[in-house]
Amino acid sequence: MCVWCPLWPVQRRLSEQPELSSRPLILFAEGRRGLIVTACSPEALRLDIRVGMPLGEARSLLPTTASRRSRQPIPKPDFQRADPVADRTRLQALAIHCQRYSPLVGLEDDPAPESLWLDISGSELLFGGEQGLAEALITDLAQQGIQVRIAIADTWGAAWAVSHYADPVVSLVLSDEQTNALAPLPVVALRVSDAVIECLRGLDVTTIGRLMSLPRASLPSRFGKELGRRLDQATGLAPELLTAERLIEPIVVDWLFEDPVTDRQTLDHVCEVLLERLLVTLEARRAGLRELTCRWLGTAAEPISLRLLRPTTERQHLLDLLRLQCERVVFTAGVKGVRMEVVELGLPPIRQATLFEDDVGEKHQRALAELVDRLSSRLGRDAVLRASLQPDPLPEFSCATLPWLEQRSSAVETVTIPSRLRCRPLRLLRLPQPLTIDRFSPDGWPTQVDRTPVVRVSGPERIESGWWRGVDAKRDYYRLTLATGAALWAFCDLKSGRWFLHGLFD
């Protein structure tokens, strides 16, 4: 059985945010030439917005006022950035949900899947036949706000093709009629690349029936191996694998005390024992620990959350991290029990033993990962940061920081000119401090700051930006060298005429 959720990215958003259902929804992503539309709702299609269109063009198509004829208010369109990872995750959750209809449910083999595959052999009897099963599934998903089209056939390929390109919402393809069901469908239903489709159209081979009338042996040489493989998969001559989604069993271990405990040593020991048990389970699954929570039952003490830079099974390292956090927990009442749960698993890094010496780079990477784990464990994730440049002229927004434990952004780093950045101070005050200018030169430059003569002034560097944040910044930056030798980075706010100290060239 193939269950197709048409326009899945749009349907997912609408099922999660029902208030958007009456508004045109447009999803966009980075394309080769800027932002492009990747999916849009039927309401947006009515406005002539199409997939692949530049986002700017899509915006220009939106009507600004109600037409005179209709005199109806135009619903405000909603633009959202596409999130393929969230789409896939929700579809995986849906696959798990559908395991009540079949024990084997998986996602279609596509980078951006929209369909679920269910192996319903035998389970249709529980729903009064295949039709009953399909109807039950449609009703169930409709309650979640998801519209689907379903086809049941002997092969995944045929079920996919019929669900996508046949008219009925539910199609049942009998075993001896599979070829007939496929014949009128367009060749696109075979899931082949656009290049092959174009080639077939050039030869006026528009349907699968016409394709099947061609000599099978000549297809690979004329159109490549892909077409023949897909055709065979649809007709059942070649196998196609289903990778079923599995509900991961949570890994939880706990320890209940007979009487509430407040002794730290006892709690430390219990944590050590529980961690040992977790690691045994992880070893059986050949997985490493990425995130762990430890709760103190029967007390309001803050639970411990441990997140690692990379998955590990190293007992001593994990114990050290746990102890670092445990010693900071304040227990106001006795602990009735301890519960440890693995939140996230991962593959532990594979280490290949070398004959002589470890690779220094790898050794340093390992040491750094352990250090970051330790620091994050004690200081908190938000205190262990990596920095990245941002394309913003305002100094306070020119750099973004991200917890080191989070994945590095794949965005391309901002291209910068080093000499320009060298004009920035190494110390930038969090908030600009008011600066007292005692005297000005006839040109309007400061000559005395806080009773200290200014020996050199360079500038100004005008920065006007930030109108989209609400408050526009208009500043003239100067580098002031005082008689004491201190070099300041100060600016004159052009709107108020006041001077501020913003940094120090330390």
Add this chain to the structure above:
Amino acid sequence: MVGDEHRAETLRALRQLCGKVARPHEAEAEHRLSLGIPALEVLLPGRGLERGSLVEWLSPVEGSGVATLAMQGALAALDQHRVWAVVDATGEFHPPAARGWGVPLESLLLLRPTSVADAVWTVEQCLRCPAIGLTWFRTEHLSDQVARRWKLAAEIGGGIGVLFRPEAAARHASWADVRWRVQPRGAVRPTGRVVRVELVSCRGAFAGGSVELDVNDATGDVRLVSAVAGATTAVRAAGA
């Protein structure tokens, strides 16, 4: 003749032994780290820093350019995928400026502890880690006990610890291997500034040497100021 040669050999061996007593962790010259400023390296034994050293930079005022000078040797310390840890308790360190001086931000580990105890612990952890090539920290007060712990941690980790302290700290003894004092000079250049850098103390070498450096703000060049050269230029410029 044979006796003289034997005596010279013995003296050479004794000199080496004395040198090792004074500088127990002396590395070979080729394994020393560059400061990025040749004029300062001349003042150090072996013309560079040993791995596992603590370096103190003292300055009389904030904004004296001391961090810019310390930055010159940063890249040398970040070899073999090592990382630069900046323990920034005030949250004022501005990474774009470091990028301007050639340090890739991928190698920057920015740490923002919220208490003094956390900051001290963080510096020690960074110094102890072999993956950290350079650890920066700004502090006014430093107890002997903490400084000693940091020194031992740096020797274990093999990185360089750089401490920025006010000039008043020069009155107290230090566990740092090298201590520099930076004094901004009155001379004003159109492209930068002049600072006097003095070697206050150095393990295994005589202190007291000093140089005047011309720091170009735009290009980042740090050059030795030559008083004679300056005067000649002035005379020529005057048309003499």
